[in-house]
Amino acid sequence: MVNFHEVIETNRMIQEANLDVRTITMGISLLDCAHSDYKVFHQKVYDKITRLAQNLIATGDEIGNRFGIPIVNKRISITPAAICASACDDPHFPELAKTLDRAAKEVGVNFIGGFSALVQNGMTKKDQMLIESLPEALSTTERVCASVNVGTSRSGINMDAVRLLGEKIKELSERTGDQDSIGCAKLVVFCNAPDDNPFMAGAFHGVGETDAVINVGVSGPGVVKTALQSVRGQNFEVLCETIKKTAFKITRVGQLVAQEASKQLNVPFGIIDLSLAPTPAIGDSIAEIFQEMGLECAGAPGTTAALAMLNDQVKKGGLMASSFVGGLSGAFIPVSEDHGMIEAAEAGLLTLEKLEAMTCVCSVGLDMIAVPGDTPATTISGIIADEMAIGMINSKTTAVRLIPVYGKGVGEKAEFGGLLGYAPIMPVNPASCHDFIMRGGRIPAPVHSYKN
Amino acid sequence: MKGIITVVGQDKVGIIAEVCTFLSKNNINILDISQSITGGYFHMMMIVDMESSNAVFHQVAAELDKVGEKLGVQIRLQSEDIFQAMHRI
Numbered sequence: 139m140v141n142f143h144e145v146i147e148t149n150r151m152i153q154e155a156n157l158d159v160r161t162i163t164m165g166i167s168l169l170d171c172a173h174s175d176y177k178v179f180h181q182k183v184y185d186k187i188t189r190l191a192q193n194l195i196a197t198g199d200e201i202g203n204r205f206g207i208p209i210v211n212k213r214i215s216i217t218p219a220a221i222c223a224s225a226c227d228d229p230h231f232p233e234l235a236k237t238l239d240r241a242a243k244e245v246g247v248n249f250i251g252g253f254s255a256l257v258q259n260g261m262t263k264k265d266q267m268l269i270e271s272l273p274e275a276l277s278t279t280e281r282v283c284a285s286v287n288v289g290t291s292r293s294g295i296n297m298d299a300v301r302l303l304g305e306k307i308k309e310l311s312e313r314t315g316d317q318d319s320i321g322c323a324k325l326v327v328f329c330n331a332p333d334d335n336p337f338m339a340g341a342f343h344g345v346g347e348t349d350a351v352i353n354v355g356v357s358g359p360g361v362v363k364t365a366l367q368s369v370r371g372q373n374f375e376v377l378c379e380t381i382k383k384t385a386f387k388i389t390r391v392g393q394l395v396a397q398e399a400s401k402q403l404n405v406p407f408g409i410i411d412l413s414l415a416p417t418p419a420i421g422d423s424i425a426e427i428f429q430e431m432g433l434e435c436a437g438a439p440g441t442t443a444a445l446a447m448l449n450d451q452v453k454k455g456g457l458m459a460s461s462f463v464g465g466l467s468g469a470f471i472p473v474s475e476d477h478g479m480i481e482a483a484e485a486g487l488l489t490l491e492k493l494e495a496m497t498c499v500c501s502v503g504l505d506m507i508a509v510p511g512d513t514p515a516t517t518i519s520g521i522i523a524d525e526m527a528i529g530m531i532n533s534k535t536t537a538v539r540l541i542p543v544y545g546k547g548v549g550e551k552a553e554f555g556g557l558l559g560y561a562p563i564m565p566v567n568p569a570s571c572h573d574f575i576m577r578g579g580r581i582p583a584p585v586h587s588y589k590n
Numbered sequence: 591m592k593g594i595i596t597v598v599g600q601d602k603v604g605i606i607a608e609v610c611t612f613l614s615k616n617n618i619n620i621l622d623i624s625q626s627i628t629g630g631y632f633h634m635m636m637i638v639d640m641e642s643s644n645a646v647f648h649q650v651a652a653e654l655d656k657v658g659e660k661l662g663v664q665i666r667l668q669s670e671d672i673f674q675a676m677h678r679i
Contacts, residue, residue, distance in 0.1 A: 140673040142624040206668035387676045394675040
């Protein structure tokens with residue numbers, strides 16, 4: 139039987155250290171919705187999503203109440219839209235985005251991910267149409283999230299898509315300029331995108347997945363930080379053991395919630411994503427973990443080592459706690475969603491270059507970073523290319539979610555509100571990469587991808 | 591199904607009595623009670639068996655919340671599963 143201290147420990151994690159289950163995401167395959175008539179296609183998409191996810195919110199809330207743990211988000215991911223739309227001559231992508239938005243509102247989820255294309259080797263006509271539609275689709279909808287996978291370690295990087303996305307991000311920035319270019323917060327550019335990621339904005343339901351699946355993202359930077367307070371000043375061995383034990387406990391809660399949701403919704407359990415995802419709340423920050431480890435702030439020398447260690451220990455602790463681990467699984471470092479990162483960036487102690495270095499050892503990439511609105515499209519493409527190269531060469535997922543804030547410059551800030559927080563606008567290296575980006579074509583796969 | 595009830599708040603006369611009366615009315619059996627008072631703060635944990643109770647879990651939780659409000663303490667009811675999952679391999 140559980141004892142008094144264990145109950146108090148768990149409840150302290152929830153009440154004082156912000157332990158929560160960050161998201162229950164239902165992955166839904168839309169492959170069987172394909173139809174040559176785009177109107178029929180859109181209707182089938184709407185019907186399938188609203189049918190399968192009709193009880194998602196109620197079930198999530200009920201489980202949260204029963205276990206006494208907040209389940210912050212309930213979301214949906216779908217098969218990359220460009221693939222589902224292959225049968226239509228013109229899928230009317232902006233209208234499809236609106237259909238997805240309506241379906242999300244109908245079932246009550248705050249985001250639906252998968253307005254996506256996988257173009258690492260090349261773009262089909264539909265992939266290109268989807269990418270071209272992104273500025274309109276994301277500026278006229280509220281809950282739709284898009285992603286484009288432009289590279290893999292097996293295939294290399296599609297630099298045509300990288301160039302095109304730089305332009306589309308700029309257009310999207312302008313179209314949502316009255317809201318500090320928030321549209322760009324709903325678009326992620328990936329290398330090695332996972333098929334089973336439950337976290338937005340990059341979630342989609344991979345083509346190798348079953349018809350519907352429940353993936354759960356756990357969180358808990360506050361719990362890790364609180365645990366580390368008890369080992370202040372002790373050596374790295376003790377530090378790592380503490381992180382591992384904490385990650386194990388956090389993940390076990392995620393596993394329990396995932397199994398329960400799977401049973402109640404009668405949808406198979408997919409994976410647990412072991413990511414530490416911060417929120418703008420005090421005490422729910424990755425940067426605070428660095429400070430507890432002994433760094434003055436995120437960005438100080440030692441930050442990359444601290445992040446590498448944190449990421450690795452979270453995986454080691456979490457792996458045993460769940461039967462299936464997947465998704466992004468690692469620490470997230472979104473600048474605008476972490477008050478400690480925001481403060482370090484505002485003080486000029488956390489730079490874009492340091493963030494890029496940090497992405498070599500953590501799960502995601504350049505995430506929720508505001509840059510000046512007049513940053514050239516080719517520079518955005520250059521930043522994307524750099525980040526994709528890190529992912530390709532290191533056989534890991536990397537992503538870019540940059541927000542060129544329309545009409546604003548360094549020293550100003552962008553306000554996104556809610557979980558997306560706010561971000562100081564960070565300076566970008568002014569040297570041009572125009573001619574490099576304009577070359578076009580593909581960067582071939584790295585030598586170590588030829589394993590067969 | 592087993593539930594864990596935790597009560598936290600300023601100590602006063604009748605907290606246990608009030609909670610136990612409520613549980614008895616709802617046919618919920620108490621399997622174990624532990625409590626401590628530190629610095630005037632009352633901490634109690636009960637393990638209860640809800641199998642024979644007619645009331646639905648979330649209703650019991652909501653009503654316990656009201657009992658807590660009346661007593662000026664915080665009362666939570668959670669499924670035992672979350673603690674088992676976290677602390678037992």
